[in-house]
Amino acid sequence: MIALTAGSEPDELEVIVVCNGCTDDSAGIARRFGTRMRVIETPIRSKINALNLGDREARGFPRFYVDADVVLNLQSIRAIVQKLQSGETLAAAPKIRHDVSRCSWAVKAFYKIDRQMPSFREGIGGSGVYALSEAGRGRFAEFPKLTADDGFVRLTFSPNERCSVEGAESLVTPPSNLRGLIQIKTRSHFGSYELRRRYPQLFANFGQGNRTALADLFRRPGIWPSLGVYLYVKTRAKLLVRRQVKQGKCDIWERDDTSRLSSACSTSHNLATNTCQVV
Numbered sequence: 001m002i003a004l005t006a007g008s009e010p011d012e013l014e015v016i017v018v019c020n021g022c023t024d025d026s027a028g029i030a031r032r033f034g035t036r037m038r039v040i041e042t043p044i045r046s047k048i049n050a051l052n053l054g055d056r057e058a059r060g061f062p063r064f065y066v067d068a069d070v071v072l073n074l075q076s077i078r079a080i081v082q083k084l085q086s087g088e089t090l091a092a093a094p095k096i097r098h099d100v101s102r103c104s105w106a107v108k109a110f111y112k113i114d115r116q117m118p119s120f121r122e123g124i125g126g127s128g129v130y131a132l133s134e135a136g137r138g139r140f141a142e143f144p145k146l147t148a149d150d151g152f153v154r155l156t157f158s159p160n161e162r163c164s165v166e167g168a169e170s171l172v173t174p175p176s177n178l179r180g181l182i183q184i185k186t187r188s189h190f191g192s193y194e195l196r197r198r199y200p201q202l203f204a205n206f207g208q209g210n211r212t213a214l215a216d217l218f219r220r221p222g223i224w225p226s227l228g229v230y231l232y233v234k235t236r237a238k239l240l241v242r243r244q245v246k247q248g249k250c251d252i253w254e255r256d257d258t259s260r261l262s263s264a265c266s267t268s269h270n271l272a273t274n275t276c277q278v279v
Contacts (some may be wrong), residue, residue: 003073004066005033013077014038018054021045026068051143061134065149069173070128076168080131083165090136090161091153094168096120096127106178109226110233116217118208123162124154127170136161146198148191155195155202178233185237186244193241 005013015037017030021044030039040053051065062084066072076094083092098115100108114120124130130153139156146152154162175181196203217227 003071004077005036005074007074010036013074014058014060016040016054016057018042018050020047020050046145048143048145048149051149055143061137062131063137064129064131065153067128071171072129073169076165076170079168080165083163084131084133084136087133089163090133090139091124091130091157092163092165092168093124093127093130094170095164095166097169097171099171099173102176103174104177106229107174107176107181109229110181111174112226113217113223113230117210117213119210121164122154122159122207123164124157125150126172127164128172129170130154144198146191147187147194151191151195152199152202155199155205158205159207178229182233182236182240185233186240189234189237189241190244193245 005015013036015033016039017027017037018040019027019030020042022041027039027041030037038057040057042049042053044050055063062081064072064077064080072094080092080094083089096115098111100111103111119125130150132153136157140152143149144152175184214227214231217223
């Protein structure tokens with residue numbers, strides 16, 4: 001939250017912090033920032049519930065939805081606001097930078113390949129942040145009860161209506177080991193499965209897939225070890241989702257704790273809006 005607000009003008013940001021089922025001092029820490037930050041507490045451990053609670057309280061646009069464990073600075077917020085205020089883009093996200101300094105070789109290898117995929121550059125998804133203009137937010141009512149809220153938002157807009165903004169960056173800390181990585185990718189694949197099952201019409205906005213990029217990477221023997229890790233993680237995650245669906249376990253929340261140094265409130269979220277507003 002310090003990175004989010006550092007250097008901002010008094011009325012530039014409205015920040016709403018939604019603490020959902022927290023067992024740490026997240027709410028207390030947020031309240032120490034004073035009146036510029038509003039705090040909502042709920043016992044319900046649901047990201048979608050947190051998003052909707054914060055959204056009802058937010059007033060301004062563009063509106064940002066920021067995961068609690070993501071670092072986003074004011075410069076990036078301003079760059080995204082400028083992009084959305086141009087009117088050409090309805091939904092935007094920062095570029096992703098992964099902090100892999102504490103990660104195993106296998107996790108580093110996975111992200112070495114992942115950042116070369118078209119899906120990495122398409123805008124919204126994986127960055128832990130997305131922002132909507134007022135017209136963009138008008139595309140849907142409340143956030144539906146889904147695992148992949150970012151996937152839903154991304155596919156609500158065509159590739160021409162969404163983007164990753166140059167000059168904006170979010171810092172994401174991946175899992176430190178392969179097991180944690182497979183857990184979060186299992187959740188990601190379940191989110192895609194759930195979206196396709198419930199909102200198949202949205203996949204007209206899917207954009208470019210990864211198959212062509214993977215075929216190109218196979219022509220580079222020097223990265224085959226990393227490519228092997230990438231394919232193993234993706235395949236393993238898909239198989240786990242298939243098994244869970246067959247067993248009727250359709251409410252998965254795979255969570256990685258290896259990238260969280262001290263938080264017991266992994267699902268709390270900031271909603272920021274512009275005056276700009278951050279939720």
